[in-house]
Amino acid sequence: QVRVVESGGGSVQAGGSLRLSCAASGYGASARCMGWFRQAPGEEREGVAVITSDGITFYADSVQGRFTISKDNDKNTLYLQMNSLKPEDTAMYYCAAGLRAGWQPCRLRRLDFGTWGQGTQVTVSS
Numbered sequence: 681q682v683r684v685v686e687s688g689g690g691s692v693q694a695g696g697s698l699r700l701s702c703a704a705s706g707y708g709a710s711a712r713c714m715g716w717f718r719q720a721p722g723e724e725r726e727g728v729a730v731i732t733s734d735g736i737t738f739y740a741d742s743v744q745g746r747f748t749i750s751k752d753n754d755k756n757t758l759y760l761q762m763n764s765l766k767p768e769d770t771a772m773y774y775c776a777a778g779l780r781a782g783w784q785p786c787r788l789r790r791l792d793f794g795t796w797g798q799g800t801q802v803t804v805s806s
Contacts, residue, residue, distance in 0.1 A: 682706035682795045684758075684775045689800030696765050700773055700800060702758040708781025710753040715778075715786070715793060716760045718771035718802075725774070727788025729760060733781070738788060743769075765804045772799040 688700040700716065715730035729739045729749035737749050748761040758775060776793035778784050785792050 682709050682712065682777045684777050684795055684797040686773065686775045686797045686800040689773060689802045691803040691805065692765055694766055694804055694806050696804070697761070697763045698765065698802060699762065700760040700775075700802075702760075702775030702797060704756045704758065704775075704777060709756045709777065710751075711781040713778030713784055713786030713792060714749075714751060714758045715776045715788070716749060716758075717774045717776055717790070717793075718769075719774070719799075720771040723771075725790060727790070728773070730786055730788055730792075731758070732786040733778075733783060736786075738786075740788060762802070765802075767804050767806045769802060770804050771802060773802050774799045 685703050716728040719725040731737050731749050746764045751758045775797040777795040779794040
């Protein structure tokens with residue numbers, strides 16, 4: 681069983697930066713596909729960035745070049761560095777862990793993930 685807990689959300693002005701953190705615990709936490717998703721009011725939850733167990737990263741087109749996903753396996757912590765934030769980035773951001781330790785399909789799809797955090801709110805004002 682894996683558990684993930686997000687932190688680091690907040691309110692910033694457009695053009696600002698935030699870093700989200702996700703502490704993972706449980707069996708195989710550091711060896712899983714991990715990802716960040718977001719959901720704005722009235723919208724579907726969408727994939728933002730994922731990192732495979734081998735460290736390969738994938739990003740949504742809307743955040744490519746502005747956001748960076750990374751992980752510290754020693755600390756079992758996932759990060760999302762968000763730069764040049766825009767009002768349209770406003771959403772609840774969720775950390776997610778893959779279905780199992782080791783290799784698995786790991787893309788910007790909810791079905792690749794089995795464990796979700798409670799979310800952390802990011803608000804970007806213009």
